Amino acid sequence: MLYLVRMDVHLPSDMPADQAEEIKAREKAYSQRLQREGKWPQLYRIVGEYANYSIFDVESNDELHTLLSNLPLFPYLEIAVTPLARHPSSIH
Amino acid sequence: MLYLVRMDVHLPSDMPADQAEEIKAREKAYSQRLQREGKWPQLYRIVGEYANYSIFDVESNDELHTLLSNLPLFPYLEIAVTPLARHPSSIH
Amino acid sequence: MLYLVRMDVHLPSDMPADQAEEIKAREKAYSQRLQREGKWPQLYRIVGEYANYSIFDVESNDELHTLLSNLPLFPYLEIAVTPLARHPSSIH
Amino acid sequence: MLYLVRMDVHLPSDMPADQAEEIKAREKAYSQRLQREGKWPQLYRIVGEYANYSIFDVESNDELHTLLSNLPLFPYLEIAVTPLARHPSSIH
Amino acid sequence: MLYLVRMDVHLPSDMPADQAEEIKAREKAYSQRLQREGKWPQLYRIVGEYANYSIFDVESNDELHTLLSNLPLFPYLEIAVTPLARHPSSIH
Amino acid sequence: MLYLVRMDVHLPSDMPADQAEEIKAREKAYSQRLQREGKWPQLYRIVGEYANYSIFDVESNDELHTLLSNLPLFPYLEIAVTPLARHPSSIH
Amino acid sequence: MLYLVRMDVHLPSDMPADQAEEIKAREKAYSQRLQREGKWPQLYRIVGEYANYSIFDVESNDELHTLLSNLPLFPYLEIAVTPLARHPSSIH
Amino acid sequence: MLYLVRMDVHLPSDMPADQAEEIKAREKAYSQRLQREGKWPQLYRIVGEYANYSIFDVESNDELHTLLSNLPLFPYLEIAVTPLARHPSSIH
Amino acid sequence: MLYLVRMDVHLPSDMPADQAEEIKAREKAYSQRLQREGKWPQLYRIVGEYANYSIFDVESNDELHTLLSNLPLFPYLEIAVTPLARHPSSIH
Amino acid sequence: MLYLVRMDVHLPSDMPADQAEEIKAREKAYSQRLQREGKWPQLYRIVGEYANYSIFDVESNDELHTLLSNLPLFPYLEIAVTPLARHPSSIH
Numbered sequence: 026m027l028y029l030v031r032m033d034v035h036l037p038s039d040m041p042a043d044q045a046e047e048i049k050a051r052e053k054a055y056s057q058r059l060q061r062e063g064k065w066p067q068l069y070r071i072v073g074e075y076a077n078y079s080i081f082d083v084e085s086n087d088e089l090h091t092l093l094s095n096l097p098l099f100p101y102l103e104i105a106v107t108p109l110a111r112h113p114s115s116i117h
Numbered sequence: 118m119l120y121l122v123r124m125d126v127h128l129p130s131d132m133p134a135d136q137a138e139e140i141k142a143r144e145k146a147y148s149q150r151l152q153r154e155g156k157w158p159q160l161y162r163i164v165g166e167y168a169n170y171s172i173f174d175v176e177s178n179d180e181l182h183t184l185l186s187n188l189p190l191f192p193y194l195e196i197a198v199t200p201l202a203r204h205p206s207s208i209h
Numbered sequence: 210m211l212y213l214v215r216m217d218v219h220l221p222s223d224m225p226a227d228q229a230e231e232i233k234a235r236e237k238a239y240s241q242r243l244q245r246e247g248k249w250p251q252l253y254r255i256v257g258e259y260a261n262y263s264i265f266d267v268e269s270n271d272e273l274h275t276l277l278s279n280l281p282l283f284p285y286l287e288i289a290v291t292p293l294a295r296h297p298s299s300i301h
Numbered sequence: 302m303l304y305l306v307r308m309d310v311h312l313p314s315d316m317p318a319d320q321a322e323e324i325k326a327r328e329k330a331y332s333q334r335l336q337r338e339g340k341w342p343q344l345y346r347i348v349g350e351y352a353n354y355s356i357f358d359v360e361s362n363d364e365l366h367t368l369l370s371n372l373p374l375f376p377y378l379e380i381a382v383t384p385l386a387r388h389p390s391s392i393h
Numbered sequence: 394m395l396y397l398v399r400m401d402v403h404l405p406s407d408m409p410a411d412q413a414e415e416i417k418a419r420e421k422a423y424s425q426r427l428q429r430e431g432k433w434p435q436l437y438r439i440v441g442e443y444a445n446y447s448i449f450d451v452e453s454n455d456e457l458h459t460l461l462s463n464l465p466l467f468p469y470l471e472i473a474v475t476p477l478a479r480h481p482s483s484i485h
Numbered sequence: 486m487l488y489l490v491r492m493d494v495h496l497p498s499d500m501p502a503d504q505a506e507e508i509k510a511r512e513k514a515y516s517q518r519l520q521r522e523g524k525w526p527q528l529y530r531i532v533g534e535y536a537n538y539s540i541f542d543v544e545s546n547d548e549l550h551t552l553l554s555n556l557p558l559f560p561y562l563e564i565a566v567t568p569l570a571r572h573p574s575s576i577h
Numbered sequence: 578m579l580y581l582v583r584m585d586v587h588l589p590s591d592m593p594a595d596q597a598e599e600i601k602a603r604e605k606a607y608s609q610r611l612q613r614e615g616k617w618p619q620l621y622r623i624v625g626e627y628a629n630y631s632i633f634d635v636e637s638n639d640e641l642h643t644l645l646s647n648l649p650l651f652p653y654l655e656i657a658v659t660p661l662a663r664h665p666s667s668i669h
Numbered sequence: 670m671l672y673l674v675r676m677d678v679h680l681p682s683d684m685p686a687d688q689a690e691e692i693k694a695r696e697k698a699y700s701q702r703l704q705r706e707g708k709w710p711q712l713y714r715i716v717g718e719y720a721n722y723s724i725f726d727v728e729s730n731d732e733l734h735t736l737l738s739n740l741p742l743f744p745y746l747e748i749a750v751t752p753l754a755r756h757p758s759s760i761h
Numbered sequence: 762m763l764y765l766v767r768m769d770v771h772l773p774s775d776m777p778a779d780q781a782e783e784i785k786a787r788e789k790a791y792s793q794r795l796q797r798e799g800k801w802p803q804l805y806r807i808v809g810e811y812a813n814y815s816i817f818d819v820e821s822n823d824e825l826h827t828l829l830s831n832l833p834l835f836p837y838l839e840i841a842v843t844p845l846a847r848h849p850s851s852i853h
Numbered sequence: 854m855l856y857l858v859r860m861d862v863h864l865p866s867d868m869p870a871d872q873a874e875e876i877k878a879r880e881k882a883y884s885q886r887l888q889r890e891g892k893w894p895q896l897y898r899i900v901g902e903y904a905n906y907s908i909f910d911v912e913s914n915d916e917l918h919t920l921l922s923n924l925p926l927f928p929y930l931e932i933a934v935t936p937l938a939r940h941p942s943s944i945h
Contacts (some may be wrong), residue, residue, distance in 0.1 A: 026270050027161060028292070029170050030349065036315045038865045038928075048265050053206045060208045066122040072918045073858065073932035077204055078121050090348045091293035100314075102151045106350035108212075108292050109161040110274035112169055114145045114150060118914050120936070122717060129682045130221045131282075164270050165214060165277045165288035178716050178854050182938035185717045192682075196717035198935050200856075202918035211345060213354050216462075222405045237390045244392045253303060255384040256458045257398060257472035261388055262305050291346040296353055298329045300336045302454050304476075313498045352504060362394050366478035366532045376498075380533035384396070384476050386458035397538050400510060404653075406589045415626035428576045437569040440642045441582060444510045445572055446489050464526060477529040480537055482513045484520045487639050488660075490809060497774045546578050550662035550808045560774075564809035568580075568660050570642035579805060581814050590681045590744075605850045612852045621763060621845040624734045624746065625748035629848055630765050661805040663811055666789045668796045670822050671897060673906050697942045704944045713855060713937040722857050725813075727888045730762050734846035737889055752764070752844050753897040754826035756905055760888045772864045775908060822900050829901045836866075840901035 027080065028089055031098040032102050033076040051097040064092060080109075118174065119201040120181055124194050125168040143189040156184060172201075210266065210295040213274055215261040216286050235281040248276060264293075303360065303385040304337040304365055308378050309352040340368060356385075394450065395477040396457055400470050401444040419465040432460060448477075486542065489547055492562050493536040511557040524552060540569075551570040578634065579661040580641055584654050585628040603649040616644060634663075670726065671753040672733055676746050677720040695741040709738060724753075762818065762823055763845040768838050769812040787833040800828060817846075854910065855937040856917055860930050861904040879925040892920060908937075 036045055053054040059065035089096045093104060128137055151157040159172040173195045185196060220229055243249040251264035267273045277288060312321055335341040343356040357363045369380060404413055427433040435448035451457045461472060486500040496505055519525040543549045553564060589596055608624045611617040619632040645656060680689055703709040711724040722749060727733045772781055794800040803816035819825045829840060864873055887893040895908040911917045921932060 028270075028348075029161070035166040037869040038868075039128045040314075056206045057208050068204045069121070070204040072200040072856075072914050073921045074203050075928075078199065078201065084291040086212075086348050087294045089292070090346055093349045104132045106292060106349040107170070108270040108273070108290060109170065110164050110271045112160045112162040113146045114869055116149050120716075120914075130224075162274055164212075164274045165290040178936040179938045181936070182714055182716045198717040198936060199862075200914040200917070200934060202915045213345070222408075241392050244317045252388045252391045253305070254388040254458055255385040256386050256396075257461045257474040258452050262383065267305065271389065292348040293354065294348050296331045296344045296346040299344045300333050303455075304532075316498075362396075362476040362532050365476070365480045366530055369533045382476060382533040384454040384457070384474060386455045397529070420557070424574045425576050436572045436575045438572040440568040440570050441645045441658040446567065446569065459579050464509045475538065476532040477538065478530045478532050478629055480530040482516045484517050488638075488808075500774075513656075546660040546808050547662045549660070550806055555811045566660060566809040568638040568641070568658060570639045581805070590684075608850045609852050618793050620848045621765070622734055622848040623735045624672075624730050624844040625750040626830045630843070630845065659814065660808040661814065662808050664804045664806040666792045667804045668793050672822075673897070700942045701944050711944045712940045713857070714940040716936040716938050722937065723936070730764075730844040731846045733844070750844060751906070752822040752825070752842060752900040753906065754823045754900050756896045756898040758884045759896045761886050764900075776866075826898055826900045836903075842901040 026083045026084065029107040029109055030079045030081055030082070030089075030093070031071075031076065031077065031105045032096075032098075033074070033104075034098060034101055035103060036101050048097050055095070055097060059092060118176065120173045120175070121199040121201055122171045122173055122181075122185070123163075123197045124188075124190075125166070125196075126190060126193055127195060128193050140189050147187070147189060149170065151184060153181065212265045212267070212270065213291040213293055214254075214263045214265055214273075214277070215260065215289045216263065216280075216282075217288075218282060218285055219287060220228070220285050232281050239279070239281060243276060302360065304357045304359070305383040305385055306355045306357055306365075306369070307347075307352065307381045308355065308372075309350070309380075310374060310377055311379060312377050324373050331371070333375060335368060342366075394452065396449045396451070397475040397477055398447045398449055398457075398461070398466075399439075399444065399473045400447065400466075401442070401469060401472075402466060402469055404469050416465050416469075423463070423465060427460060486544065488541045488543070489567040489569055490539045490541055490549075490553070491531075491536065491565045492539065492556075493534070493564075494513075494525060494558060494561055496561050508557050508561075515555070536561060568577060578636065580633045580635070581661055582631045582633055582641075582645070583623075583628065583657045584631065584648075584650075585626070585656075586597040586653055587648060587655060588653050600649050607647070607649060611644060670730065672725045672727070673751040673753055674723045674725055674733075674737070675715075675720065675749045676723065676740075676742075677718070677748075678742060678745055680745050688710060692741050692745075699739070699741060703736060764819070764822065765843040765845055766815045766817055766818045766825075766829070767807075767841045768815065768832075768834075769791065769810070769840075770834060770837055771839060772837050784837075786832050791831070791833060795828060854912065855907040856909045856911070857937055858907045858917075858921070859899075859904065859933045860907065860924075860926075861902070861932075862902055862926060862929055863931060864929050876925050882923060883923070900918060 037112060039050065056068065060068065064083060065079060066082050069078050072079060077108060081089055081092065089106065093099065093106075094109075096102065128130060148160065152160065156173060156175055157171060158174050161170050162168075163170060173181055173184065174182065181198070185191065185198075188194065233300065240249060240252065245254065248265060248267060249263060250266050253262050254260075255262060265273055265276065267276065273290065277290075280286065332334065332341060332344065336344065340357060340359055341355060342358050345354050346352075347354060357365055357368065359368065365382065369375065369382075424433060424436065428436065432449060432451055433447060434450050438444075439446060441444065449457055449460065449466050451460065457474065461467065461474075516525060516528065520528065524541060524543055525539060526542050529538050530536075531538060541549055541552065543552065549566070553559065553566075556562065587639055606615060608620065612620065616633060617631060618634050621630050622628075623630060633641055633644065635644065641658065645651065645658075648654065683723075700709060700712065704712065708725060708727060709723060710726050713722050715722060725733055725736065727736065733750065737743065737750075740746065792801060792804065796804065800817060800819055801815060802818050805814050806816060808813075817825055817828065819828065819840065829835065829842075832838065856922060865878060884893060884896065888896065889913050892911060894910050898904075899906060909917055909920065911920065917934065921927065921934075924930065
């Protein structure tokens with residue numbers, strides 16, 4: 026079951042650089058694990074913004090919320106979720 | 118080069134049903150041709166709305182505008198385009 | 210799996226009264242069938258508006274879109290869907 | 302009498318972790334007491350957000366404001382209240 | 394129990410003048426009856442707009458929706474309802 | 486001459502509690518003096534929000550601005566003013 | 578007493594040209610009478626838009642609403658009114 | 670003196686095709702005349718939209734309004750004008 | 762050449778009172794100098810807000826930007842500029 | 854391939870002046886290098902705002918994101934990107 030997810034990152038301007046780097050490193054590892062597991066099949070940077078558009082492929086709303094709320098950057102993210110359905114003109 | 122495209126369809130309420138069907142049939146054929154050519158690799162319905170989110174894969178801004186403005190439904194579409202870039206955490 | 214759905218009804222001002230009544234009668238029958246089946250467990254009027262907030266309980270995004278797009282009033286509805294998850298403080 | 306209430310939580314990024322935990326523990330206890338009393342019959346997490354949609358069942362506008370303004374998290378909440386009425390198509 | 398209600402009137406530009414006058418005459422009579430009954434204690438024109446701000450004093454959300462949805466102009470109104478509570482600094 | 490005024494209070498999260506209490510006490514006294522003088526005839530809490538809707542009855546735009554800008558909470562208020570006129574359907 | 582007023586003109590696209598010209602001629606005459614009387618001391622076109630910003634100088638909210646609602650174009654105007662006060666740094 | 674201008678075209682859906690073509694042909698000729706005169710040095714299509722971003726180079730606000738309001742499509746355009754100044758980092 | 766300018770002042774809540782007073786004193790002197798020179802012919806307080814609407818009369822976009830960016834309060838201002846043109850119904 | 858880019862600068866109010874100057878100096882040097890290379894052919898100040906509108910001329914979405922995210926001011930910028938295409942009425 027697919028969802029389009031937009032995430033905008035808002036790090037506090039007074040966060041120490043090493044703390045920011047540590048969180049981003051954990052975020053990257055977490056994200057790549059989910060990508061390899063097929064839960065997070067697509068991840069794109071929005072040009073010019075510290076933000077991404079992603080496609081998640083999960084079993085339920087609850088699973089999606091669990092995955093998102095465990096993001097190391099979650100306290101600093103503004104997230105918008107759009108549930109997707111099969112399009113009648115899709116060839117897939 | 119990838120772009121996220123959202124299309125909302127607004128058909129006039131007084132359009133005759135057969136005219137609407139004819140346009141939608143041409144739209145479907147056009148869309149499926151672009152999907153098969155790899156220009157429109159993803160097409161999803163937004164749950165509850167007469168709208169879609171799509172990913173387009175084209176050579177340039179000009180090619181994307183040409184593809185979109187040739188949509189049979191183009192006069193009745195509200196379209197928003199977001200250019201995408203590679204995300205540094207993507208495994209692809 | 211639960212979703213909060215808001216529906217705003219926008220009937221064209223020139224729709225003949227009997228046509229409007231006929232659509233609304235079919236909408237009511239359809240809605241009550243889904244309520245009895247447990248798919249649409251809650252349906253509330255928004256005070257002062259020709260609109261409702263509803264809770265849907267379905268198996269998937271695709272099932273929800275199918276149910277909503279089959280609403281007799283669908284061509285005249287503005288619909289917003291919010292996926293819901295279990296709240297950690299809920300006693301249910 | 303029913304109301305739909307949306308609450309978005311905005312904790313200051315410099316709030317000490319133990320203070321945040323203490324407030325959230327009181328919030329949970331307070332919420333569960335109101336749920337058991339039937340005042341707060343429904344509480345859902347919005348997928349991907351630190352926010353909830355809730356249904357409150359109270360005697361009056363004043364009672365609702367008293368309940369909400371006594372939430373331990375109230376100073377950090379953005380709250381939107383929508384009064385609900387019986388829907389003529391509801392089977393309840 | 395008090396509510397602030399804003400009503401914006403949007404009459405179709407092609408409504409015949411006598412039909413508009415007839416609806417407005419019924420609206421005025423209906424409004425004045427509710428004012429005399431104490432249900433609609435305040436009614437003000439918003440300067441420069443075909444709109445009003447009103448205070449309603451009713452027993453419940455359901456009563457308010459019934460009163461508003463029976464307005465002769467209801468099909469042409471955009472209505473926003475804000476529930477009000479006693480203010481701790483009010484001298485009343 | 487009447488105005489509808491909405492005030493939303495935004496106290497800085499790091500304001501010491503006793504300073505906040507002192508300002509609120511002065512705000513209450515000031516508000517109640519204006520209410521007794523008939524300048525601020527109505528004051529309501531918006532349900533669920535740290536905000537109010539008020540009716541002011543003053544001689545001029547300048548008098549209203551003077552009254553509002555002298556509110557002890559003024560530096561922390563977001564204020565929106567709507568000028569009101571007599572409504573032709575009002576029985577008053 | 579001064580007010581800033583913004584007016585946006587929205588004529589129906591199917592209004593006959595001579596009817597539009599007749600209304601605009603009456604609007605111009607009415608506007609110039611109010612300008613000569615000192616009620617409408619300033620009137621500017623917003624560059625690129627069929628809209629104006631104006632300053633009105635009137636005795637009361639009621640007078641302003643009467644003047645605006647008597648504009649021949651009033652049924653086709655979207656009007657926003659901002660009450661103005663003396664600025665402490667003004668040299669006038 | 671430079672201005673950024675965004676124009677969105679909204680043709681009525683019931684405008685006859687030949688009337689639309691005739692207006693667009695006059696628009697194109699008018700636009701190209703201004704481009705050759707140096708008044709309209711840049712004109713770009715916004716990807717996916719029936720809209721453009723343009724740079725105008727004129728002597729005054731009044732000249733810009735005259736040029737824009739003489740566009741054959743002006744009655745069907747939504748126009749937004751942003752005045753531009755020299756940027757201190759520009760090498761031009 | 763005239764422009765309508767709206768300025769909203771947002772001073773940081775932790776700015777020392779004497780620093781704020783010093784900036785405001787320089788702002789007032791600067792403003793009054795421009796008013797006396799005829800560059801800033803009108804300056805009004807927006808009722809209830811720490812904001813103003815002003816008319817500037819300058820030679821060019823560049824001159825306007827220079828005047829505004831030299832305001833002592835500029836780092837704390839949110840400014841919106843609307844270019845104005847002569848209105849065909851104006852008697853001036 | 855052209856893009857319109859709007860950048861709004863939001864420096865934290867507590868950033869030391871010399872740090873701000875150092876970043877702005879690097880920003881200017883970086884910007885002028887890109888201008889000389891033809892990547893950033895146009896750069897304009899928005900009148901009254903600490904913001905710019907720019908045209909970028911790049912090979913791809915990825916190149917644009919790389920150029921923008923390397924701006925020394927990037928952590929303090931709100932950026933909006935609009936892809937542009939050739940306009941059929943352009944004489945270029």
